[in-house]
Amino acid sequence: MSPTLLLNFHRFYELADEILEISGGTYLFKGLWFSNMDMWFTSDPENVHYITTTNYWNYPKGPESMQVFDTLGNSLFNLDFEEWTYYRGLLHGFFSHQKFHQFVPKVLVDNVNKGLVPFLEDVAKQALVVDLQDMFKRHIYDAACAIATGYNPKTLSIGFEENAFVRAMDDACVAMLTRHILPGRCWKLLRWLQIGSEKRLSVAKGTLRQIVTNYMATKREELSAGAKTKEDEETFDVLRSFLTINDVNDKEHPDEIVRDSTIGIIFAAYDTSSATLSWFFWLLSKNPHVETKIREELDSNFSVKEGQNWQLNSRKELSKLVYLHATLCETLRLYPPVPLQSRTPVRPDIFPSGHHVDPKAIVVLSGYAIGRMARVWGQDCHEFKPERWINEKGDLKYERSAKFFTFNAGPRICPGKEMAFSIMKAAATTILYNYHVQVVETRPVTPKASIILQMKHGLRARICSRWT
Numbered sequence: 001m002s003p004t005l006l007l008n009f010h011r012f013y014e015l016a017d018e019i020l021e022i023s024g025g026t027y028l029f030k031g032l033w034f035s036n037m038d039m040w041f042t043s044d045p046e047n048v049h050y051i052t053t054t055n056y057w058n059y060p061k062g063p064e065s066m067q068v069f070d071t072l073g074n075s076l077f078n079l080d081f082e083e084w085t086y087y088r089g090l091l092h093g094f095f096s097h098q099k100f101h102q103f104v105p106k107v108l109v110d111n112v113n114k115g116l117v118p119f120l121e122d123v124a125k126q127a128l129v130v131d132l133q134d135m136f137k138r139h140i141y142d143a144a145c146a147i148a149t150g151y152n153p154k155t156l157s158i159g160f161e162e163n164a165f166v167r168a169m170d171d172a173c174v175a176m177l178t179r180h181i182l183p184g185r186c187w188k189l190l191r192w193l194q195i196g197s198e199k200r201l202s203v204a205k206g207t208l209r210q211i212v213t214n215y216m217a218t219k220r221e222e223l224s225a226g227a228k229t230k231e232d233e234e235t236f237d238v239l240r241s242f243l244t245i246n247d248v249n250d251k252e253h254p255d256e257i258v259r260d261s262t263i264g265i266i267f268a269a270y271d272t273s274s275a276t277l278s279w280f281f282w283l284l285s286k287n288p289h290v291e292t293k294i295r296e297e298l299d300s301n302f303s304v305k306e307g308q309n310w311q312l313n314s315r316k317e318l319s320k321l322v323y324l325h326a327t328l329c330e331t332l333r334l335y336p337p338v339p340l341q342s343r344t345p346v347r348p349d350i351f352p353s354g355h356h357v358d359p360k361a362i363v364v365l366s367g368y369a370i371g372r373m374a375r376v377w378g379q380d381c382h383e384f385k386p387e388r389w390i391n392e393k394g395d396l397k398y399e400r401s402a403k404f405f406t407f408n409a410g411p412r413i414c415p416g417k418e419m420a421f422s423i424m425k426a427a428a429t430t431i432l433y434n435y436h437v438q439v440v441e442t443r444p445v446t447p448k449a450s451i452i453l454q455m456k457h458g459l460r461a462r463i464c465s466r467w468t
Contacts (some may be wrong), residue, residue, distance in 0.1 A: 010449055011335035012181065016041055017369040025355045025373065028361075037183050038361040043369035046377060049402035051343060051363060053410035059363060062344025067095040068179045071172040074257050083363055087261065088415075091328050095415050099236035104147060104419060106234065108426045111143040111152065117429060119156050123463045128158070129440055131458040132281055136274035136427065137166050143397045143423055148262050149215040150237035165211050168204035169267060173450040177199035177334050180340070180451070200299030212262045215254065219243060238265055268416060271452045272337035273423050278459050279335040280328060280428065285439035286383050290327060291432065297323045298433045309467070310332040311435040318425040322396055328424055332406040333377070334384065339368035339453050341408065365446035367405040368453070376403060431463075438462040 019027055025044035028417050031037030042048065051059045062082035072078055076087050094100060123130055138156040141163065146152040155163045175197040179187045190198040219239050242258045284291040301320050304310045318324075343363045350356055357363065374381050375386075391397045401409035407417045414420070431437060440460045448456040 008137070011447075012177070012449060013366075013368045013447060013453070016340075016366055017043075017372055020366060020369045021373060024353075025369075025375070026351065026355050028355075031183065038358070040351075040355065040357060040361050041362055041364045041366055041369075043366045043373055043376075044349070044351075044353050045370065045400075045402040048365055048370065048405060048409065049353075049400075050352050051365065052402065052408065052412065055349065056410050056412070058346050058349055059343035060346065061342070064184075064344055064362060065342055067184070068342075069176055071176065071201065071208065072264045072267065073260030075260040076353060077264045077268070082300075087257075088411075091208075091231065091261075092415055094238060094241050095419070097236065099234075103234060104422070106425065107143055107146045107152075108315060108422060109312050111139065111146065112426050112430050115139060115142055115152075115154065115156050116308070116430060117311070117434075119158070120431065120463055121465075122158055124435065124465045126158075127462070129460050129462050131160075132437070132439075132454050132461050133274065133278040133458040134160060136277045137270065138163060139427060140274045140277075140423060141166055141266070141270040144266045144273075147237060147269065147419075148265045149212075149239045150219065150235050151215060164207050164268075165266070168207040169271060170450070170454075171200040171204040172208070172272070173452045173454075174448075175204070177449055177451045180342070184463070191464055206380060208263050209259060212259050212266075213255075215239060215262070216243070216258060238262060265397075265416075268414070269423070271454075273420050275337040275452055275454050276328065276331055276335070277424055277427055278455055279453075280331045280424075281318040281431075281461070282445055282455075282459055283331055283334075283384050284327075285437070290384070290386060293322050293386075294428075294432055297321055298429060302433065304433075310430070312426055312430060315422050317427075318422060318429060321425060322394065323386060323430065324425060324428060325396055325421065326386040327402070328421065329389045330384060330386045333371040333404060334382075335408045335453050336367040336371060338406075338451065338454050339366065340451070341365045341367070365405065370403065370405050432467055436464045436466055438464065 003263060020041060020043045026042040026047060029039045029041060029338060032038070042051075054314040061078055062080070065080045066096075069078055074083075074090060076084065079087060103158070119135070119138075120137075122128075135156065138160075142152050142155055147163075153163075155161075155166070178197045187198060190196050191202070194202060216239065220243060223243060239258070239262055242253055242261065284294075298310075298321070302310050302317070311464075312318075312388065341364070343362070343365070345357050345359045345363060347358070348358060372381055380388075389397050401407065401413060407420075438461060442460060443457040445459065446456045448454045
């Protein structure tokens with residue numbers, strides 16, 4: 001990796017954005033002479049579309065990605081070619097199943113009304129200052145775990161007791177970015193010596209795998225017991241699907257695949273959505289007029305007696321909230337939860353921008369930079385402006401995925417996009433309708449050096465009821 005990037009590890013995404021803006025959207029970072037690690041960074045939407053869609057077969061994740069992201073093992077995140085096609089189809093079938101569409105709203109409603117609301121009520125009554133980022137991690141981890149495994153660990157509580165899965169995934173995310181930056185020989189030496197981020201990663205992987213393995217064992221016991229309650233029949237989680245689908249397809253899924261896929265789904269749902277909600281509320285604190293508009297939209301769509309709390313009843317209620325959706329899109333544009341994605345070219349190629357690409361180089365797609373480029377989004381690209389997502393008729397305006405790269409593009413586009421929006425809208429609506437959030441900035445709000453765009457110091461805030 002370039003010495004410049006190594007020296008600016010603490011502001012990696014911002015530096016890459018600045019260089020790409022100056023260079024016209026595509027730039028070759030030359031690796032150190034001994035590293036054999038050249039990297040093409042691009043934020044050019046035409047290049048992104050070409051890599052992810054037009055010529056995607058030439059740009060798999062590759063073996064290097066499997067090594068860097070070995071925490072996610074043989075999950076859909078790392079797979080390529082035939083294996084990826086098979087498990088992508090399996091997951092798509094799961095997400096489109098009627099039972100899944102009945103199960104997810106129930107999880108959302110229960111998790112908000114029985115988890116988030118009681119927590120917020122306690123925080124408001126005790127006038128506590130809490131870390132919103134930690135709160136969202138726990139709230140969405142509970143929902144993601146219920147969807148993935150059928151079990152809600154109920155980690156959201158006033159005591160904020162340490163959650164082993166969340167802590168392990170945080171350590172893993174930092175280590176995975178470090179692997180991106182350091183030459184392979186360097187981080188592999190750290191792994192061999194078991195020091196620094198590699199030691200923490202080793203512990204984290206063991207923790208994540210043990211937690212999910214325990215869930216698998218419990219699920220198998222339940223399935224083999226045979227007796228079903230009404231709640232069991234309504235439950236349609238990913239783990240149950242993996243462990244019972246053999247009966248339909250006669251294809252046995254190795255425990256390693258089931259375990260890694262479950263970890264990958266929890267990771268994709270909880271870490272990304274919790275990061276987005278944290279940035280969302282920070283941006284609202286800086287732009288109170290946007291918060292006012294969202295509240296006006298909520299008041300006009302929900303008929304609740306003045307002075308009473310609103311409670312989530314169904315997923316459909318959230319579909320009417322155009323301005324809230326636009327504000328979430330604007331948050332995702334400026335702070336995409338997964339700021340970088342990498343690909344490894346199979347054959348020599350030429351980007352639409354005219355740059356020649358060698359198979360020995362790694363191609364990095366910078367969603368963070370795409371969302372901040374003036375030639376892509378206009379001169380007001382650094383402004384927080386939800387209105388850019390609403391057309392003249394007042395409807396949502398959709399941008400092509402190579403421009404709004406938050407959910408990937410092409411065949412690898414995120415299958416859980418709509419579920420992610422539902423999870424975020426449910427939490428945001430509950431908080432904004434019922435409470436005031438007063439951000440308490442005791443330290444600068446800056447991105448953390450991690451593969452997920454989290455806040456380095458969290459987001460401390462005071463929660464007050466709107467009706468008292």
